[in-house]
Amino acid sequence: MSEVDGKSSPSVANSAAVADADMPLYGAMGMTFMQFPAVTTLSQCGAEVIVSGVPFDMATSGRSGSRFGPQGIRQASVNLVWEGARWPWAFALDDHLAVADAGNVIFKHGEPQTLVDNLEAHISAIMQAGKSALTFGGDHFITLPILRAYAKKYGPVALVHFDAHTDTYSGGSKYDHGTIFHHAVQEGLVDTEHSLQIGIRTAYTVENHPFEVLDAAWVGDYGPATTLERIRQRVGDKKVYVSFDIDGLDPAFAPGTGTPVVAGISMDCALKVIRGLQGLNLIGMDVVEVAPAYDQAEITSLAGATLALEYLYVLAANKMA
Numbered sequence: 001m002s003e004v005d006g007k008s009s010p011s012v013a014n015s016a017a018v019a020d021a022d023m024p025l026y027g028a029m030g031m032t033f034m035q036f037p038a039v040t041t042l043s044q045c046g047a048e049v050i051v052s053g054v055p056f057d058m059a060t061s062g063r064s065g066s067r068f069g070p071q072g073i074r075q076a077s078v079n080l081v082w083e084g085a086r087w088p089w090a091f092a093l094d095d096h097l098a099v100a101d102a103g104n105v106i107f108k109h110g111e112p113q114t115l116v117d118n119l120e121a122h123i124s125a126i127m128q129a130g131k132s133a134l135t136f137g138g139d140h141f142i143t144l145p146i147l148r149a150y151a152k153k154y155g156p157v158a159l160v161h162f163d164a165h166t167d168t169y170s171g172g173s174k175y176d177h178g179t180i181f182h183h184a185v186q187e188g189l190v191d192t193e194h195s196l197q198i199g200i201r202t203a204y205t206v207e208n209h210p211f212e213v214l215d216a217a218w219v220g221d222y223g224p225a226t227t228l229e230r231i232r233q234r235v236g237d238k239k240v241y242v243s244f245d246i247d248g249l250d251p252a253f254a255p256g257t258g259t260p261v262v263a264g265i266s267m268d269c270a271l272k273v274i275r276g277l278q279g280l281n282l283i284g285m286d287v288v289e290v291a292p293a294y295d296q297a298e299i300t301s302l303a304g305a306t307l308a309l310e311y312l313y314v315l316a317a318n319k320m321a
C-alpha cells in the first residue's frame with residue numbers, strides 16, 4: 001500500500017475563515033476524498049484540483065438526504081484508494097495530478113442564501129488561486145452558484161450534463177433543484193449552443209429547448225462511442241463544465257438518490273463516456289444528488305466516487321498529452 005503512504009487523513013478539515021458558530025451539524029468531515037491531502041488555505045496549496053463537499057439539500061423536491069452525499073462519496077472512495085493505477089489507465093493519478101480536499105462548504109441551516117453566497121465565494125476563490133473545482137453535492141441546486149463563479153472567470157461555459165431530468169423548469173421557487181439550468185441560461189452562464197443533456201427520461205418542453213438532448217433510450221440504443229461523437233461535435237474546443245446528477249444512472253446502479261427514474265444509463269456506459277472526454281477542454285465537475293440513506297451497500301456512493309476519480313484521471317491524461 002505504498003501508494004497511499006504520506007497522505008494525511010485528518011479528523012476534521014474545514015475553512016478556518018468561518019466562525020464556529022456558523023458550523024452546521026453535518027459540516028465537519030471525517031476523511032478526505034481518496035485520502036488526498038486536506039487543505040484549509042487555498043493560496044498556499046499546490047494542488048491543481050480542489051475537492052469540496054456541499055452538504056445542502058434544502059432545494060430537493062422529492063426525498064431529501066443528499067446533504068450526506070459528500071461524506072458518503074468520501075467514505076466510498078476508501079474502496080478506490082488501494083489501486084495505485086486505476087484500471088485501465090497506465091499511470092498512477094498521484095504521479096501526474098495534484099489534488100486536495102478542502103472539506104465542506106458551510107452555511108446557516110434554514111437560510112439557503114448563505115449557501116448561495118458562500119459557495120459562489122468558495123468556487124471563486126478556487127478560480128482565483130488558478131485551480132479547478134471538483135464538487136460533491138448536495139442536491140443539484142448547488143450547480144447554479146458554481147456556474148456563476150465559473151462564468152465570472154470564463155464567460156458562458158459549455159455544459160455536459162448527465163441527468164434523468166433536464167432541470168430547466170421555469171416554475172418553482174428561487175431555491176429549487178429542478179430549475180437551475182433555466183436560471184443558468186437566463187443569466188447567461190451556459191453556452192447552450194455547445195451544451196448537451198444526457199440520460200434524460202422525463203418530460204420537458206421540446207420546442208425551443210436550448211440544449212441538445214441525448215435521452216437515456218437513445219444512449220442505450222447507440223452506446224457510448226456514438227454518444228461521445230455527439231458530445232465532441234457539440235462541445236468542440238469550448239471550455240466544458242461537467243455536471244453529473246447521479247440519477248442519470250439507472251436506479252439499479254444508483255438507488256440512493258432523491259428523485260429516481262427507471263431505465264437510465266448503465267455504469268459501464270457512464271464510465272466509458274466520462275473516460276472518453278479526454279482531449280476536451282475540461283474546467284470543472286460536480287457529482288450531485290447522492291443520498292446515502294436510500295442507498296444499498298454503498299452502490300450509489302461508490303458510483304459517484306468512481307465517476308469523480310475517473311474524471312481526475314481524464315484531467316491527468318489531458319495534462320500528459
Ligand SMILES: [Mn+2]
Pocket residue numbers: 163164165245247248259289
Ligand atoms: Mn435529476
